[in-house]
Amino acid sequence: MSAIIEIEHLSKVFRLAKRRPGFLGGLRSIVNPELQLVHAVQGLSLRVERGEMIGLIGPNGAGKSTSIKMMTGILQPSGGSIRVAGLVPIERRRELAAKIGVVFGQRSQLWWDLPLIDSLRLLRHLYRVPETRFRTNLAQLCELLDLKAFLDTPVRQLSLGQRMRGDIAAALLHEPELLYLDEPTIGLDVVAKARIREFLQRLNTERRTTILLTTHDMDDIEALCQRMVIIDHGHKLYDGTVTEIRNTFGKDRMLIAVLEQSALQQLPRDEAGEVLLPDLPAQVQLVRTDGPQIWLQFHRDAMPAHELVAWLGQRVTLRDVTFQEPEIESIIRRIYEEDLLLHQVTA
Structure with missing residues (x-):
């Protein structure tokens, strides 16, 4: 494969005029502005x-939209x-415009009062x-995106999902x-x-079209992208x-076990009546119980799943066992909250 995007040490600095407080300060801001570099x-x-x-993700203000605007030639x-x-x-x-397509989820390139066609x-x-x-x-796009039913409808009368397909x-x-x-599924059902x-x-x-997707919807990333870039x-x-x-970053898994009712009744309880599991391994945490179901959180490297099932099966009679992987959205939230990737990069 050959590269369609090649970026090296790209930077963008905005110079913003910083307004001084007060009437005279405001005048000085206009005549002799104090510049703030962003x-x-x-x-x-x-x-x-x-x-x-590729999925390009990051919090608001991360630089995603600025990067795309430089890739499209809007910003220098x-x-x-x-x-x-x-x-x-x-x-x-102008030449690049013939080679790229751009869709902004919150802004449309369609004419508001004209029919889509x-x-x-x-x-x-x-x-x-x-x-x-x-x-x-047009015939191919109408078939793939199911546009025929609203081609003659003014854009302002389209639902959000219909307008996005039109865009x-x-x-x-x-x-x-x-x-x-840029956020192609924002607000959609x-x-x-x-x-x-x-x-x-x-x-x-089918067409091998290269797609660069920015989104806050992690389901989009998981469903579509094998590669993810976080900025x-x-x-x-x-x-x-x-x-x-x-x-x-998502090695904490959840074991959801359904116990036989008789086994549940035999388990000890604390003063609040919550179920206890005696001798619970240090790397395993009892998260919650609901009737015959119990949720155990464990680290996949500290204790393999089959060992935890064997440990639990020796103590209670199990009716069913399922495992739940952490959602990618919760993993990304943890990364941002704890600066995990930044620590790795700067270490």
């Missing part, structure tokens, strides 16, 4: 191969180098898509090599999210697979 992106390096689907970098589809974005913005026809002229190619692409179709009319998606995820998976698999305060904290980050 480092939105700092030393970001990233290589994306053609055909990859303060330092470092960047090439997208072989082009320097800020220098070849008219917006798509206008975009066909903006991208200079030949009529034959436009008709072929995705608009971004793909000219068959871009690279698709940027479960059915609409599933429809868009299925389409993006097919687009990546915060303009720094790259992690670049690897979802499986690797789960194995590294």
